Amino acid sequence: MTRITSRLFMTVADQLGNPHGILGKFTANALNRGNQALISAAVAAAAPSRGATAADIGFGGGVGLTELLGRVGPDGTVYGIDPSTDMRIRATAQNAKAIEGGQLQIADGGLLDLPLPNASLDAAITTNTIYFVADLPAACTELARVTHPSGVAVVGIADPDAMAKLPVTEYGFTLRPVDEVVETLKGAGFTVDVENVTGGKIPQLLLVCRKA
Numbered sequence: 001m002t003r004i005t006s007r008l009f010m011t012v013a014d015q016l017g018n019p020h021g022i023l024g025k026f027t028a029n030a031l032n033r034g035n036q037a038l039i040s041a042a043v044a045a046a047a048p049s050r051g052a053t054a055a056d057i058g059f060g061g062g063v064g065l066t067e068l069l070g071r072v073g074p075d076g077t078v079y080g081i082d083p084s085t086d087m088r089i090r091a092t093a094q095n096a097k098a099i100e101g102g103q104l105q106i107a108d109g110g111l112l113d114l115p116l117p118n119a120s121l122d123a124a125i126t127t128n129t130i131y132f133v134a135d136l137p138a139a140c141t142e143l144a145r146v147t148h149p150s151g152v153a154v155v156g157i158a159d160p161d162a163m164a165k166l167p168v169t170e171y172g173f174t175l176r177p178v179d180e181v182v183e184t185l186k187g188a189g190f191t192v193d194v195e196n197v198t199g200g201k202i203p204q205l206l207l208v209c210r211k212a
Contacts, residue, residue, distance in 0.1 A: 035156075036063060037199030038127050038206075042154040043067040045195065045208050048076065048123035055079040055121050055146075057111060058129035062091045068125070069098055077102070079116065081109045111139035116146040127156035130181065131163075131173040140188035149211045153190070157181065159203035178205060185209050 043064065048054040050073040056064035059080045068078045078098075080091050088106050098104035109115045111126060111133050124147060133139045147153045160175040169175060182192045190209035197204040 035060070035127055038156045038158075038197055038204045039064045039125070040067060041195075041197045041199075041204075041206055042125040042127055042156045043071060045206050046123035046125050046152045046154045048072050051075040052122040053077045053079075053120060054123040055081060055114075055116070055125070057081045057109075057114065057124060057126040057143075058083075059091065060084075060087060062087070062094060064125055064127070065091060065095060065104065068123075069095075069103060071123075072103070074101065074103060078104045079121075080104060080106045081114060081116075082106075083108065083110045112142060114142050114146050118145055119148045119151075121146050121153070122148055122151045124151070124153040125156065126154075128158065130155065130157060131169070131175060134174065136176065136181065136184050137187065140185050140190070143185075143209070144188040144190060144211070147190075147209070147211060151211070153209040155181070155185070155207040155209065156197070157205055157207065158200070159205065162202040178207075182207060186212070 046054065048068065048071045052072045053076065054068045054072055055078065056068055059065050059082050065078060065080045072078060082088055088108065092099060092106050095104050099106065107115045111129060112135065124143065130136060130139065143153050160177060163169050163175050178194065182194065185192050185207060189212050191212050193208040195206040195208060197206055
């Protein structure tokens, strides 16, 4: 691999983990397109009811926010949590009406530092984010902390074996076996159902988590 190619993949990986700048705008649109099937499946699995409190953690391009808002309705609340300043600015501009009406709150944070009270979420989704988390047990514990005892948290991932074949994942990605992720979630206090998702370019999975 040439130095130029290596730098290109490093840039792409950096944008996928934290979209920003001019390239971040293109990355956000690409994330919405590429993750649409997985996000829609995650929202359906989380199944927030009207009036529920839900969150998209690491919302990226923001398509998940739109779907969650449609699910919870005008009496519900959606939290959009993302570490990227540019993605938060984008989501704020695109969802001004929902923010003004109190249905949507945009906040800085990630899986390791969720700015939410204990047991506050009826439904949570996070898709294609755990590759960028160094401390998976801490992230799973934090996700369990904010999930209501009757709530559902859905972790969407791509098949790690398929991901490993993509050159970009050599840069800044931590790919873990599905069984490892499942056991870590269980260790945080969840029961976990694994579901396959169709419609993506590579195999994708949902880890549907409920409090044990």
